[in-house]
Amino acid sequence: MLTSDTGICIRAVDYSETSQVLTFFTRDHGKLGVIAKGSKRPKSAFGGPIEMFAHGQLTFTANADRALATLTGFEIEANRTNPASVSADLYVLHGCLLGVELLDHMTDEHDPHPDLYEAFVAFVADMCESAAKPSRRDTLALLILFELQLLMAVGLRPVLDRCANCRTAVGRDVRGYYFSSAANGLICRDCESSFHDKVALSTPVAACLTRLATIAQAPLRTLRDLEKVLLGHFAGLMHRAPRMAKYVLRVCPSS
Ligand SMILES: [Zn+2]
Numbered sequence: 001m002l003t004s005d006t007g008i009c010i011r012a013v014d015y016s017e018t019s020q021v022l023t024f025f026t027r028d029h030g031k032l033g034v035i036a037k038g039s040k041r042p043k044s045a046f047g048g049p050i051e052m053f054a055h056g057q058l059t060f061t062a063n064a065d066r067a068l069a070t071l072t073g074f075e076i077e078a079n080r081t082n083p084a085s086v087s088a089d090l091y092v093l094h095g096c097l098l099g100v101e102l103l104d105h106m107t108d109e110h111d112p113h114p115d116l117y118e119a120f121v122a123f124v125a126d127m128c129e130s131a132a133k134p135s136r137r138d139t140l141a142l143l144i145l146f147e148l149q150l151l152m153a154v155g156l157r158p159v160l161d162r163c164a165n166c167r168t169a170v171g172r173d174v175r176g177y178y179f180s181s182a183a184n185g186l187i188c189r190d191c192e193s194s195f196h197d198k199v200a201l202s203t204p205v206a207a208c209l210t211r212l213a214t215i216a217q218a219p220l221r222t223l224r225d226l227e228k229v230l231l232g233h234f235a236g237l238m239h240r241a242p243r244m245a246k247y248v249l250r251v252c253p254s255s
Contacts, residue, residue: 001062014047113153119146199229
């Protein structure tokens with residue numbers, strides 16, 4: 001049966017001289033593996049090889065006894081995301097690849113998350129825009145906001161308005177808070193001794209976590225510290241450090 005959906009390519013692997021195996025994150029079918037036969041031929045129905053971050057309308061035939069669906073058509077919509085824009089700036093590319101790595105790990109095949117799909121396409125589209133005028137601060141802010149959306153979409157919303165252990169609400173004074181991956185949220189100074197995986201938060205990082213709207217305006221240094229905390233949390237959830245983490249956290253002399 002021919003099915004259509006909108007999706008964004010999150011993995012592209014050569015399968016043969018002429019074909020590719022691709023993973024799309026689609027709105028209505030979640031993560032979907034497809035084979036695109038003949039896609040690498042210049043005159044293919046897909047207009048040439050399909051690149052990571054290409055976004056558009058796909059048609060495919062699902063095959064019950066085969067893991068991969070067969071891609072029969074792909075109409076690129078280049079007005080939002082553009083693979084060339086993503087790779088125009090190395091830091092933007094690394095941020096997008098980290099976004100893909102986390103998305104891929106936290107979602108299952110054939111498990112649709114339409115809100116997360118919209119959030120991911122918007123994230124890549126914003127990253128494409130920021131690649132035109134690269135700023136590490138802007139790129140990191142977009143990445144952090146996507147990571148928080150991802151956690152919320154998969155049912156792992158961290159507890160950020162109160163201590164995740166004793167439930168005491170965070171007041172105006174955000175000094176002396178910790179983050180624990182095991183507790184999935186903030187831990188107050190009265191509870192911290194029970195959590196071995198806790199990390200101490202600087203006051204600016206705690207302020208960002210308790211008022212997420214301030215992340216977009218936070219300085220680079222605060223965002224880098226916040227990203228370290230979040231990637232430590234993802235490492236706890238994934239039981240390994242995300243592979244792209246070191247590229248995103250690397251300090252470059254010009255920043
Ligand atoms: Zn507490």
